[in-house]
Amino acid sequence: MLKLYNTMSRQKEKFEPIKDKVTMYSCGPTVYSYAHIGNMRAYIFMDTVRRVLKYDGYKLKGVMNITDVGHLLSDADDGEDKMAKASREQKKTPYEIAEIYTKAFMDDLARLNIGKPEVIAKATEHIDDMIKYVVALVEKGYGYETSDGIYFDISKFPSYGKLSRLNLDDQIAGARVEVNDEKRHPADFALWKKAPKEHIMQWESPWGMGYPGWHIECSAMSKKYLGAEFDIHTGGVDHIPVHHENEIAQSEALEGHSTVKYWMHGEFMQVDGGKMSKSLGNTYTVSDLMQKGFSPMCFRYFCLNTHYRKKLNFTFEGMEGAKVAYNRLLTLLDTHKNGTSKTEDNVIANYKNQFCEAIDDDVNIPLALGVLWTMLKEAPSKDIYALAQEFDKVFGLSLDQPPVREEVAVPDEVKKLADERLEARKNKDWAQSDKLRDEIAKLGYVVMDKKDGYELKKA
Numbered sequence: 001m002l003k004l005y006n007t008m009s010r011q012k013e014k015f016e017p018i019k020d021k022v023t024m025y026s027c028g029p030t031v032y033s034y035a036h037i038g039n040m041r042a043y044i045f046m047d048t049v050r051r052v053l054k055y056d057g058y059k060l061k062g063v064m065n066i067t068d069v070g071h072l073l074s075d076a077d078d079g080e081d082k083m084a085k086a087s088r089e090q091k092k093t094p095y096e097i098a099e100i101y102t103k104a105f106m107d108d109l110a111r112l113n114i115g116k117p118e119v120i121a122k123a124t125e126h127i128d129d130m131i132k133y134v135v136a137l138v139e140k141g142y143g144y145e146t147s148d149g150i151y152f153d154i155s156k157f158p159s160y161g162k163l164s165r166l167n168l169d170d171q172i173a174g175a176r177v178e179v180n181d182e183k184r185h186p187a188d189f190a191l192w193k194k195a196p197k198e199h200i201m202q203w204e205s206p207w208g209m210g211y212p213g214w215h216i217e218c219s220a221m222s223k224k225y226l227g228a229e230f231d232i233h234t235g236g237v238d239h240i241p242v243h244h245e246n247e248i249a250q251s252e253a254l255e256g257h258s259t260v261k262y263w264m265h266g267e268f269m270q271v272d273g274g275k276m277s278k279s280l281g282n283t284y285t286v287s288d289l290m291q292k293g294f295s296p297m298c299f300r301y302f303c304l305n306t307h308y309r310k311k312l313n314f315t316f317e318g319m320e321g322a323k324v325a326y327n328r329l330l331t332l333l334d335t336h337k338n339g340t341s342k343t344e345d346n347v348i349a350n351y352k353n354q355f356c357e358a359i360d361d362d363v364n365i366p367l368a369l370g371v372l373w374t375m376l377k378e379a380p381s382k383d384i385y386a387l388a389q390e391f392d393k394v395f396g397l398s399l400d401q402p403p404v405r406e407e408v409a410v411p412d413e414v415k416k417l418a419d420e421r422l423e424a425r426k427n428k429d430w431a432q433s434d435k436l437r438d439e440i441a442k443l444g445y446v447v448m449d450k451k452d453g454y455e456l457k458k459a
C-alpha cells in the first residue's frame with residue numbers, strides 16, 4: 001500500500017487516486033539560464049515519484065510547466081523580470097533565450113534518465129487560458145483592478161496560509177512585499193500586470209497590454225490539462241510559502257473546493273553546507289560535473305541516497321564516494337549477470353517485498369537501495385541480476401550498463417618484469433617465465449598471457 005507524505009496534513013497518507021489514471025502537476029523551470037544541480041534534484045524527485053506510481057501499476061498523466069514568461073526577481077510582484085534581464089544581457093529575444101535554456105533543460109532530463117511528463121506546457125502558449133482564469137476570478141469578486149494590474153484579494157480567502165501554516169502577519173513580515181498604496185492588503189498578489197511600453201513580453205488583455213502574474217500560470221495550466229481536482233502536486237520546499245499558497249488561493253477561490261489531493265515537496269540541495277548561489281560561484285550544472293569526470297548517473301545515484309524530504313549537502317568528496325559506489329554496484333551486477341548459482345524463489349520474493357515496502361513508504365529510495373546492496377551479496381546468480389533490473393525501473397540508474405574499468409597505472413617495475421617474462425616465453429625459458437610471474441605476483445599484480453603479449457591486472 002503506497003503512502004505519501006502530504007505537506008498539507010504534515011502526515012503520510014494512504015494514496016488513493018481520484019480516478020483510475022493518476023494526475024500529477026509539477027512546477028517546472030524558469031528558462032532564463034542553465035538549470036543547476038539543485039534544480040535537477042527537484043526533477044529527480046519528481047521522476048522517482050512517477051516511477052514508483054508506474055511500478056505500482058498506475059497509469060499516469062503528468063504535466064510540467066515551462067516558465068518562459070519572466071517571473072519577477074523577488075517573491076513579491078516587483079523586481080526585474082528574469083527573462084528580460086537575460087535577454088538584455090545576452091542580446092537575444094526572450095523567445096530565443098527560452099528556446100536555448102528549454103533545450104538545455106530537456107537534455108539534462110534525458111542525461112539523468114528523468115522521464116518527461118506526458119504534457120510539457122509552455123506558459124507563453126497558454127496566455128489566453130490565464131486571462132480567462134483572471135476574468136473568472138474578478139467576476140467572482142476575488143480580483144480587483146489597480147493602476148498597474150489585477151490583484152487577488154486575500155481577505156476574501158480566509159484560509160490563506162493553510163499549506164505553510166504561517167499566519168498572514170508572519171508571511172508579510174517574511175516576504176519583501178512591494179509598496180503599493182493601491183493594494184487592499186499588503187499580501188495581495190498580482191494575477192495580471194499592466195505592461196509599460198518598454199516591457200519586453202506583453203499580450204493583449206481586457207485590461208490593456210500586459211503579462212500574467214507568476215502564480216496564475218500553474219493554476220490555469222493544471223486546470224486545463226488535469227481538471228478542477230487532481231491527485232499530486234510537486235515542487236520544491238521554497239514554493240510552499242508563496243507560490244503554492246497563492247496557487248491554492250486562486251484555484252480554490254475559482255472552484256469552491258480543494259483542487260489538489262496530495263502536496264509533495266522536495267527538500268533543497270546545499271553546497272558545502274550552505275546556500276547554492278551564483279554570487280558564491282557554487283552553482284554547478286550537470287555539464288560542469290561531467291567535465292569533472294562525474295557521469296550523470298553518478299549524480300543521480302548521489303541524489304537517490306538521500307530521502308527527498310531531507311536536505312542534501314553536495315560536496316565533491318561526496319560525489320567521489322558516489323562514483324566509487326555506483327561503479328561497485330555495476331561491478332557486482334556484472335558478476336551476477338554471469339553467475340551460475342540459483343537463488344531460491346522465496347529469497348527473491350523476500351527481497352522484492354522489502355523493496356516494495358521501502359518505495360511504498362513515502363518513496364524511500366535510500367532504503368530500497370539498501371535492499372539492492374544486501375541482495376547483491378548473494379551468490380552470483382542471474383535471478384538476482386534480473387530482479388535488480390526490475391528494481392531499476394524505479395531507480396533509473398541504467399544498471400544494465402557495464403562497469404567502468406578504470407585504467408590502473410601499472411608501475412614501471414612491474415611492466416619491466418612483464419616484458420622480461422614475455423622475452424623468456426619467446427625463448428621458451430619456462431622456468432624463468434614462472435619465476436618472473438612470481439615476482440610480479442609479489443608486487444601485487446597478475447599477468448595474463450595474450451596472443452601477442454600480456455595483460456596486467458591488480459591481484
Ligand code: AMP
Nearest residue numbers: 029030038039041042235236267268269
Ligand atoms: P526555478 O527554475 O527557480 O523555478 O526552480 C526550479 C525548481 O528547482 C523548483 O521546483 C525549485 O523548488 C527547485 N530548486 C531550486 N533551487 C533548489 C535547490 N538548491 N535544491 C533543490 N531544489 C531547488
Ligand code: ZN
Nearest residue numbers: 027028218243
Ligand atoms: Zn508552479
